[in-house]
Amino acid sequence: MGKVLIVEDERRVRDGLARALASRGHEAVSVANLADARRALADAALGCVLLDLHLPDGDGLDLLTELPAGLPVIVATASAESDRAILAMRGGAFEYVTKPFDLPELMAAVARALRSRELSRDAAGVPAARAGTSALVGGSAAMLSVWKLIGRAAASDAPVLIVGETGTGKDLVAQTLHNHSARAAEPFVAVNVASLPPTLIESELMGHEKGAFTGAIARRIGRIEAAGKGTLFLDEIGDLDPQLQAKLLRVLQDGGFERVGGSERLQSHARVVAATNKVVQPGHRDAVLREEIYYRLAVLEIAIPPLRARKSDIPMLVAHALRRTRARAVSEPAMQHLLAYDWPGNVRELLHVVERAALLCASDVIDAADLPPAIQAPTVAAASEDTLVLRDAVAALERRLIERALERSGGNRAEAARLLGIARPQLYAKLAEHGITRG
Ligand SMILES: Nc1ncnc2c1ncn2[C@@H]1O[C@H](COP(=O)(O)OP(=O)(O)OP(=O)(O)O)[C@@H](O)[C@H]1O
Ligand SMILES: [Mg+2]
Secondary structure (H helix, E strand, O other): OOEEEEEOOOHHHHHHHHHHHHHOOOEEEEEOOHHHHHHHOOOOOEEEEEEEOEEOOEEHHHHHOOOOOOOOEEEEEOOOOHHHHHHHHHOOOOEEEEOOOOHHHHHHHHHHHHHHHHHOOOOOOOOOOOOOOOOOOOOOHHHHHHHHHHHHHHOOOOOEEEEOOOOOOHHHHHHHHHHHOOOOOOOEEEEEOOOOOHHHHHHHHHEEOOOOOOOOOOOEEOHHHHHOOOEEEEEOHHHOOHHHHHHHHHHHHHOEEOOEOOOOOEEOOOEEEEEEOOOOOOOOOOOOOOHHHHHHHOOEEEEOOOHHHOHHHHHHHHHHHHOOOOOOEEOHHHHHHHHHOOOOOHHHHHHHHHHHHHHHOOOOEEOHHHOOHHHHHHHHHHHHOOOOOHHHHHHHHHHHHHHHHHHHOOOOHHHHHHHHOOOHHHHHHHHHHHOOOOO
């Protein structure tokens, strides 16, 4: 039971919310714009706010910075946009929901917000929201929770561990997190710890003194120092040598470290963000991180689900990829293939496939035949071959693709070979094999 302020310009939605709240025993106060909301906020009895972002006299996000401390706000918008969700959560929003509302879910969020209000009537003020643009595309519930986590993490200095399969966007999430954090104006320094041998990684991270080892002809500043008060992004942390994990633990504990060959104790002020695509949970038989490191790093863990677990993001990602090409759209059959495929390489693979198909396609619409065989194979073979003999089906598909490439290239064999992604002699051999003579 509590008092809820509804800030919503659409009358129908406003009244619906007020009724739903009243039926659960809450008291609802409704306003339709920012100016009235500002006045209504003076009411100290308010337990939480339901805030629409698109208001006739301004952006609801502005209100977040003006809230009385500890007053939870549930932000509601019509579309799932990464930037808005991140900014809202970073700005201290309690929850971020999208319309149309799932009413039971929304009422549960209201109940949580009211309870949190009671628990922390005197909580600290919220940080100011910061403008920014992020390229993190998606609209699935899974991505929405990733954005929320980024927003929460951006408002803190705690270490963050980002986990996800290859190509799910770990780098992009780390960069987005930095850009939305209070450290955005400081350096973002990324180190891929899998790319160098352990001996080099140590001096890469910590730096070294002159004469520390053969070839150390001058003092060198490491990446930790280079990150200053910014963000140190340790990529592929699962590959970090166990001895170095111990040194890293110290950095995580109190920021202390020394350059290789040096004895001066240095102090890091960087925020550590790490990423891995390996199993890291201690106790798991494949765990790659020492327990202490894991618990230090995973204060905040952002798990990015694989693309196959959030296929509703595919159309948006395709549209995102198309913006960088001369193609305009993807045909319905092609989209069916893209939605059916499993995407082991996740978003990276999808973006490559669309960009490559856009290069191959004859018109400005990508069709099923422009997609790589692995992606169109299951249905192409099933739909048009009545043989189950793999060799025959593959041969028929190969023949059709070669013919299509020759058509596209106007009979130019060098060009056809390029379109098919094979060498010219290989194409000649296949032309002979299939008895194709024209072109
Ligand atoms: N949600 C997304 N919206 C837009 N682009 C994305 C998204 N996720 C990933 N990408 C793009 O996909 C590519 C791969 O992403 P990224 O390099 O961040 O993946 P990763 O998880 O770090 O992969 P790896 O484990 O192989 O290092 C990049 O070009 C990135 O910009
Ligand atoms: Mg990466």
